[in-house]
Amino acid sequence: MISDAQLRAQLPHTLRQLDLPSLGSLYRGKVRDNYSRGDQIVMVTSDRVSAFDHVLGTIPFKGEVLSRLTTFWFEKVKDIAPTHILSVPDPSVMVVKRASAFPVEIVIRGYITGSLWRDYQSGKAGAYGIDWPVGLKKDQRFDRPIITPSTKAEYGKHDEPISEAEILKQKLVTPELWREACDVAQRLFARGQEWAASRGLILVDTKYEMGLAGGKLVVIDEIHTPDSSRYWLAREYLQRFMAGQEQQMLDKENIRQWLIKEHGFSGHGKPPALTDDVRVMLAKKYIEVFELLTGETFVSSGGDVQARIEQNLKKAGLL
């Protein structure tokens, strides 16, 4: 595991954004800077971290960890469905096929936790159009994974739960494509859970984005990363569940917990500034889950991320 000193040394070099207008037209999401030209997107994963739909700051090596994990996972699932990936010119950059993205996110859950648990408890989980069993306990495993779709809100707005019936009624996705998307999601999730289990982890839930490219369904964006998924330590699951304790979380939930517990912040008002200590703590979580999933020690060149990306893009003939 990378040392605290190395993580601290990286703090001033994190990638907040990449301004390279010659790459194409820019769409800046909360985490990614997407440069589109024709049917290709140069997708740069920055080191930005967001929670409760606010960008809070940067975390050393985060962009690289997410991008490398996405590449890792896409390789593992490529027999299930085509993915948007075309090439990887830099550890933080993917060149992808541009798709017309479905206006819904396909969230799939193996356990009841997080926002679904809160909605279930307060009787608001009906928005998904699912007949929930009664008497579920927090963090309980479902008999089989359940899809709880959400709308893909425009920038600055919150994603909202939506039911399958509503998706079809509003014609957000055709019935055939929706069926295919759900089937692909179930198979991707099963593969993800299987691999995570072999590495001592539970893939608790995740979010897929899909779209159409060349008339075919493709899996886009990121996949099974600690930003888009929850991961728990498997060996502690049962004992903690029985004792009603929080699970050992190795994902973005750590920052949500820090915001709530240390600052009483859960999305309203001005978010607190991240301290260097918390940035280092979070970097360690991202790297830990990378190492557990891949079985590799995380090694990075470190230093000026922007300079490295520019150099690699030039080498690949993209700049």
Ligand SMILES: Nc1ncnc2c1ncn2[C@@H]1O[C@H](COP(=O)(O)OP(=O)(O)OP(=O)(O)O)[C@@H](O)[C@H]1O
């Ligand atoms: N192959 C693709 N074709 C078209 N759009 C894509 C593709 N892959 C990912 N995207 C879009 O690129 C954006 C990725 O940026 P990022 O992850 O930072 O966004 P976000 O913060 O999750 O969402 P938002 O777009 O609401 O800011 C998302 O809007 C995603 O839907």
Ligand SMILES: [Mg+2]
């Ligand atoms: Mg995203």
